[in-house]
Amino acid sequence: MLAPDWLTVPADVNELADGIWPCTARRGSACGILTVAELRVTDLVAEYGSPLYVIDEAAARGRAIRLREAFETEFARIGTKVNVYYAGKAFLCTEVVRWMIGAGLNIDVCTGGELAVALAGGAPPARIGFHGNNKSVAEIDRAVAAGVGTIVLDSLAEIDRVADAAAAHGVTQRVRLRVNSGVHAHTHEHLATAHDDQKFGISLAGAPAAVATIRARAELEFLGLHCHIGSQIFGADGFAVSAEKLLEVHADLLRSGPVPELNLGGGFGIAYTTADRPDSIEQIAGQVADAVAAGCARLDIEVPAISFEPGRWIIGPPGITCYEVGTVKPVPVDDGVRTYVSVDGGMSDNARPALYGADYTATVANRRSTAGPALSRVAGKHCETGDLIVNDGYLPGDVRPGDLLAVAATGAYCWSLASNYNYVGRPAVIAVADGRARVIVRGETEHDVLARDPGISP
Structure with a gap:
């Protein structure tokens, strides 16, 4: 057979398949x-x-609002709030920055160039999160000087680099710590980003020592853990398992200081062909919220604020x-x-x-x-x-x-x-x-x- 098993012969070759094309197509x-x-x-x-x-444009704005409202609704149900960051790496220009800010989202960047675009697009610095596994000293300094709301620490070396930049500018910088939950998303190998043998973050076992080092620097304010399990993920199961693992460490960290939030990343998948069957974003939001609520109840801890970082789901279709x-x-x-x-x-x-x-x-x-x-x-x-x-x-x-x-x-x-x-x-x-x-x-x-x-x- 020349055609793969998933590909079916269309009854009408002119038909635009539902859920793949823009809603106004x-x-x-x-x-x-x-x-x-x-x-x-x-x-x-x-x-x-x-x-x-x-x-x-209307579809992009509408999907941003739909996703934000879905997660806000489901997490309000379990007694907490949600912050949604648009992952600029998916597609970023100044106009898209304006769309996302107007839809009530924050902006996630991972290089100095993306930071420059976000600022040029009018994103308030406090609503920008800065990622990256190898942020340069110059990029860190620029982010701190600009007043970026949060910087995600991706390695132990970045703790002192960010703290030193904050000290130089006389500010306290809010930070998250990226960890690997060990949950391998069902996606392409190059898109799965939470297993240990890869370039992002640190091991979950190493988080307590790293957080102690962060807390020892007065120039840093520790917000919580961050994890991204992969991309083009169709269901909530991976997020639920990752949340369970993260909450166990989160609960341990609460014994020695505040941990106001937990960032579960992004990676929600979309349909590229008729073979793709992603769950609705409302279904995913509800199931992840239920998993977080159950985990917190089991650990007898307060439900933290939750953050997400979608990109593809908003701007792809x-x-x-x-x-x-x-x-x-x-x-x-x-x-x-x-x-x-x-x-x-x-x-x-x-x-x-x-x-x-x-x-x-x-x-x-x-x-x-x-x-x-x-x-x-x-x-x-x-x-x-x-x-x-x-x-x-x-x-x-x-x-x-x-x-x-x-x-x-x-x-x-x-x-x-x-x-x-x-x-x-x-x-x-x-x-x-x-x-x-x-x-x-x-x-x-x-x-x-x-x-x-x-x-x-x-």
Whole structure:
């Protein structure tokens, strides 16, 4: 069989599968052109070029509010409050910072560059959390000087580095300690981040000694433990088990000082294909809240404030990427034929298939087809065999050069992982809302790509 077991032949190759595309995505009833926020993608590409990232602004704002309210409701039920940080690594620009702050979220950054974007976007410093396993002394100093609300200590070395920066600026810096709960999320190996043999955090067993060192520095205020078990996680089980393990250490730490909060990280998964079945965010919020409540009751401790750091779940589904088809090549394979559809982008604008073997869903966006489905593979233009955008999918059998393809759920970890491989400029990002479009990240021209080379004359 050429097609994987999870891939089913669609009854209608023009259909937009529920839960994968932006909530405003539609096909024109007559022409079949894909629209997002009432705008035809053909018009967007004509104005802004191809490839093109398109973000449904209302969907992004709405998902941020929906997630925050789901967790606030469920944790209020067990008698505590929730802080939600938008994980900027998923996709960050100043406009997205404004959307998230407006939706009542804080901002999570992990480099000096992301911190600069958050501040430029108007995020109040007190509502910024600063992550990173190798924060430089300069980055730490800048964060402390800016008044960043919390810094996540990722190693023992950072305790003195952050304390010294706080002393230099005459402030007390609030900190969390990242630990590894040992809970291995059911996800790609490179996305699972709470097992011990990896670069983030310290072991849970080492937390008490580390916290004692933190508390010995008057310049630091210890808020609590932090753990991130992975990414693209479909259910609450991993979070519940991790919370149970963390709460045991949390309870032990309470004997020697205050521990006002617990940060359970993020990693809530989304549907990229019809095979993906993530639980609803409301279901996950309720189950995690129940696990925290049960753990605190068992340990006879007060329920702490809880923090979460979602990114993909908020910004992934509102985004699509548009490409123009360049070549179509039927390739005989074993006892069948696979159609290779090459487009004008690739791993430079979506590295996830090459990095993780990630799956995506694509559709012909400029017309409705009456042809039957053909097993297809959407490839990029780069000089790599692994330069694939959709490894397995069905497109109309009459897909042809000049067609416009749209790929769903590309709002997260596509622009943020983009590169200039093969000297290709990174595409523009536009936001669409209420029938209007605007650029929120300018696309790179050939001049932009070459401008860094001092051997090229102006």
